[in-house]
Structure formats: C-alpha cells, structure tokens
Amino acid sequence: MNARFASRILPLLLVVLGTAAGAANAAVRVNFIHPDRYTDMDRFSDEARSAMRAIEGDLVQLGKRYLPQDADLRVDILDVDLAGRLRPSAIRGRDVRVDRGIADPPSIRLHYVLEQSGRVVREQEETVRGLAYTGTTDINAANESFPYEKRMLTHWFRERFAQGAR
Template identity: 40%
Template structure:
C-alpha cells in the first residue's frame, strides 16, 4: 500500500516542526533575576516608590529575551542572562489626580537594565560580561510607537537594540 500525497505532506510537516523545535532548543536563552525584591523600579502595579519587581514584568522580559535568542543566536549557542536591576521607563507621579496607575514618560526617566551575561558555544564559554543597558533617547527614537498597548515597549525596544548589536553579527557569520 502506497502512502497518499496528503499523508506524505503531513509527515513532512511533522518532521519540519520537529526540526524547528530542535533548532530552537539548540539556541536557548535562560534568564534569572537576582534579588528582584531590591530592583529600583520593576513593577507596573506600584503607584509609589516601592522597590521590587512584579511577576508580570519578569515573565514578559523573559519571554522577549527568549524570542530574541531564537532570532539572533545560531544553533549550538546558549545564553544565560542574570538580571541584576531594572529601572522601567517613566515614573508614577502620585500627585496627579486620577492618574495613580499612569507612568509619566519624561526625558529623564529612561529605561535601564543592569545585567550579566554568559554566552556559550557547545558548552564552552565564549563571552561573559556585565552590562548596563540604557536607552536615554527612548522618547526620541523614530519608529517607536508611543501609542503601543505594550506597557513594556520601551524596555523591549532597548533590549532589541542591545541584543542585535551584541549578538546579531554572530547569526550572520554562522550562516555564511
């Protein structure tokens, strides 16, 4: 009995999905947060000046960094990032009436993330560094929508730039 063309296409699809999953697993980003309760400003649910991070912010940044890894890291590379401090863009200004949960974006309230990363190729460390990632001009960058519904758009755009500058050339050189 010969397999039908539909069966063959389904089988090819399953194999391709398996291959893409294996490649994604081969280039992975692992993110950890060191003492998030002491972070300067990493909560979207705080209307004051309390320190700490909330789970939403950490999960959103974790997912975003993993997506960047799948885009920029070649197969065989893994990246471990320790987030040491977060200062989100904007500030709460509780003196504004009826705006208790609004972060006001100003030129002096740029996003900043202090981190340490370790890049490995096939289990061997190829780069390790402490970094202070800032975007002092986050309000003036073209193409960054101030009307985005993503409350972490500035931090994600900043991490996009950092990741592309730091690791983007490696993907290009690995494919040539």
C-alpha cells in the same frame, strides 16, 4: 513485514528527530536576581510582574531570532529601572507611569553568559541604557507594553549576539 519495516525505520526516525531537536537548541534563560531590590520594581505590583514577563519574553524571542542554533545564553537581571517615573494616581493603589523625557530613560543591569557548543565564549556584566528613547519614531507606545525597554533590549541584543557581532 510491518514489524521488520518498523524495526528499520524507527531508529532512523529517532536519529532524525534527535538531530532536529538539537538544531533548534538555541536557548535563552532569564533569571531575576533579588527583584525586590530593583530600583523601579515593587515585587507586589502588577506592573513589576508584567515588566518581568515582558523582559523575559523579549529576550527569549531575540534569542530565537539572533543566536546561532548551538548557543545558550543565560541572562541574570540584576536591576531594572523602567522608562518614566511612577506618580500617584487618583485611583487608590494604581500609580501611573509618566514619561518625562530624557531624564527618565530605561536601564537594565545584567550579567550574561553565552555558551556555544557547551563552551563559554562570552561573559560580562553591564548596564543596558536606552539613552535616546524619547527620540524614537518607530515605537507605538500606546499599543505595546514596555516599548522603550523592548527597543533598548533589541538594540543591545543585536549589537552583542547577532551573527558577526563582537
């Protein structure tokens, strides 16, 4: 009797699990194209590796939050210019990023392809800029890595991909 029950319930269980997996299929894939050529990234620096991880992680989380379940987004990062500028430090090999205000906003040049149900619905190359980054009061820069870039990407993502955005 257990074998008979299992033979009936197992196919049903597989269908249910397959449907649930398909429903959570929204995905963001981030590719860093020639990061050694980026405006503000030295591919050997800890900051560059941390920034790329942060950018990728932020975009993936934004996708989970704002993309429809049947959507896939591929983002090719073409250039990164972080907020502020690197200044030499007294500690050898450890330059310090200094936020100098309006003159040093973050920007990321990217190309993206949004697919829904396997069909391309939007494709574009653009430069995302955080022009008002110094006037923000909702950023806790001391406790967060790359807060200006995160805020800039969040604003851009919501404008482009949140339900109802065009």
